Structure formats: structure tokens, C-alpha cells
Amino acid sequence: MNDTFKALSDPTRRKILQLLKEKDLTAGDIADQFNISKPSISHHLNILKQARLVQDERQGQNIIYSINLTVMQEAMGWFLGMIGTKGEPSDDKHE
Amino acid sequence: MNDTFKALSDPTRRKILQLLKEKDLTAGDIADQFNISKPSISHHLNILKQARLVQDERQGQNIIYSINLTVMQEAMGWFLGMIGTKGEPSDDKHE
DNA sequence: CTTATATTTAGATGATAAGCTAAATATTAA
DNA sequence: TTAATATTTAGCTTATCATCTAAATATAAG
Numbered sequence A, B: 001m002n003d004t005f006k007a008l009s010d011p012t013r014r015k016i017l018q019l020l021k022e023k024d025l026t027a028g029d030i031a032d033q034f035n036i037s038k039p040s041i042s043h044h045l046n047i048l049k050q051a052r053l054v055q056d057e058r059q060g061q062n063i064i065y066s067i068n069l070t071v072m073q074e075a076m077g078w079f080l081g082m083i084g085t086k087g088e089p090s091d092d093k094h095e
Numbered sequence C: 001c002t003t004a005t006a007t008t009t010a011g012a013t014g015a016t017a018a019g020c021t022a023a024a025t026a027t028t029a030a
Numbered sequence D: 001t002t003a004a005t006a007t008t009t010a011g012c013t014t015a016t017c018a019t020c021t022a023a024a025t026a027t028a029a030g
Helices: A002-008 A011-022 A027-032 A038-050 A069-083 B002-008 B011-022 B027-032 B038-050 B069-083
Strands: A054-059 A062-067 B054-059 B062-067
Touching: A002 A011, A002 A038, A002 A069, A002 B002, A011 A027, A011 A038, A011 A054, A011 A062, A011 B069, A027 A038, A027 A062, A038 A054, A069 B011, A069 B069, B002 B011, B002 B038, B002 B069, B011 B027, B011 B038, B011 B054, B011 B062, B027 B038, B027 B062, B038 B054
Parallel strands: none
Antiparallel strands: A054 A062, B054 B062
């Protein structure tokens, strides 16, 4: 959960996720959308990967990234637990 | 939105929000729940306040903090926009 | 097998952020 | 008005993080 929120705290990484929501992309295609060096984007992708927010798969020379909506849903669960009736003890499914 | 995610990226701040979900608390009561100095907690509260995730109100010597669920819901909206059917263009209500 | 392309890893640097102690401010009580 | 309590502000230190360039790895093509 902490890795998830940490990963989501950077605007570049959130934009990467939005791009991947539309369709799977290669690392290069992702990097082309930013005024940031490829190594930096690679680093961001790695953080997203460690948080399991994205997955990657090599295809020839390219590495194709895709979003993992399951983890996104888990994160949303945290908000649901938060917004649930005020004063009611949380069910602890979401730490 | 960026302030919101930044604020949520710290585990201490997320725990503060969970405490405030149960009930409103004074700055001191909040600080007592952590092994962190009062000034540091005050700093965290200020970040949450700037993100409008909490509100404060002085009551005598104490300052009482409460959670602002509206902003929390807005943040959850970002996830909803994210999880919505893959490949479908986002409606842009959530950046 | 050598070159070109795609991506990552390594290492360095500057900025941001979390934590601390000490001092300032605000309120209440004596 | 002086002392006590609650909280914040200021200033500093250390750790984390985003970014860069240069070099390494992996695959594909000539």
C-alpha cells in the first residue's frame, strides 16, 4: 500500500498510467510523451513496476508496458474504507 | 490533485487521516499517537491542510482537526477515471 | 560478427522532504 | 501580569528522490 501511494505521488508516473490506460506502450513510446530523458522514464517505470501498478513483457527489441488495474482497485479500496461512515471503525481490510 | 497525492504519499499522514476519520482530534491528541515530535506532526498537519484534506479550528488553547471527506472523494474520482473501461478515452473530469 | 536500435544500469548532482531542537505565539489560569 | 499549557514557526541536518550523462545489456539486421 505504501509503495502504491509513493508511486502515485509523482505526476509523471500518474501520466504514464493514464497513457497505459488507453493502450499498452513500449518504453520508447512512453518516453516520447515526456521532455525527460529515457533513463529517467525507465526509472519511473521501474518504480511503477515495483508497486505492481504496471507489468512489462519483452517483445523483440521492445519492452511493452501495460497497466495492472487490480492494484489500482486495491488502492481505491483504501479510499472506500476512508470514506465509509465517519466514526465507524474501519474493517481493516485496508490498512 | 498533485497536492492531494503528495499529501497521501506519507504513511504518517495517512494514519492521521485514519485517526480523524474516527473522530475529530486536537493537535496534541494526534501527536500522542506517534513517536514523532510535536513540531513534526504539526508540519504533517500543515501539509494535509494545504491539500485541504483536513480542516482546523481553534477551541480555546487547543486546535481541533477534522477530516475533509470531499477532497478524499475527489481523489477517489481519479481512480474511478482510471479504472473505467480500458482503452476508452477518459472524460477528463479527473486530470 | 559487426552495426544499429531499444532499454536499462551505474554513478553523480541538485532539489525536496522528514525529522529534530529551540524559540515564538496564543490562550487560559493564578 | 506572570506562569502554565498547546501549538506553530524557524533553522538546521540528513535522507530520499528526480534528473542527467555515460556506459552496459539485449535483440535484430546487414
